[in-house]
Amino acid sequence: GDSVTQMEGPVTLSEEAFLTINCTYTATGYPSLFWYVQYPGEGLQLLLKATKADDKGSNKGFEATYRKETTSFHLEKGSVQVSDSAVYFCAPLQRGGADGLTFGKGTHLIIQP
Amino acid sequence: KAGVTQTPRYLIKTRGQQVTLSCSPISGHRSVSWYQQTPGQGLQFLFEYFSETQRNKGNFPGRFSGRQFSNSRSEMNVSTLELGDSALYLCASSWGQADYGYTFGSGTRLTVV
Secondary structure, three states, X not given: OOEEEEOOOOEEEEOOOOEEEOEEEEOOXXXXXXXXXXXXXXXXXXXXXXXOOOOEEEEOOEEEEOEOOOOEOOEEEOOOXXXXXXXXXXXXXXXXXXXXXXXXXXXXXXXXX | OOOOEEEOOXXXXXXXXXXXXXXXXXXXXXXXXXXXXXXXXXXEEEEEEEOOEEEEEOOOOOOEEEEEOXXXXXXXXXXXXXXXXXEEEEEEEEOOOXXXXXXXOOOEEEEEO
């Protein structure tokens, strides 16, 4: 089945720092790719997505580009804020969603003022 | 616009009992998926329902079952509870085409004692 590799952290950064959270995946075919964010005590929120190679998903200052050659979907943000502190999940989804979303372990991000 | 509603938020059950969790999707969403989140295993796909039919199923024992009603509301049932079933159970809804992404509820925290 599909699998996802991402750093678990915690990743600690200062406010206004540049953020990169790496995500690589193994999957058959060309899945859609998603980043979800989970704030403490809450469910997951869709942050951004990309459905085909070279697509760039973006939302709230976050970006990620679907790299088919390297099977990666790294999350970036130019200037993080304290409110970005959360757990971030990378998740591929096969066409038809046969196995549901395959989540990585999640990256715990802590932003210090 | 109401989000995905899961009830109850918290639940404590005794080993051997059974439990039913409820999920009301976003209005108009016809697909409902269930996930189990634990510290050890992370997020794992349980099953997906679409128009009252189970469309996809993860790798969980038969003690885990679900159903979907004509109004798209879904229930998940776990019989003969085990200590290892303690987890956050998340429900997610979608229009039906997986590429649109899923909207998650806040989850039901189940503790088995």
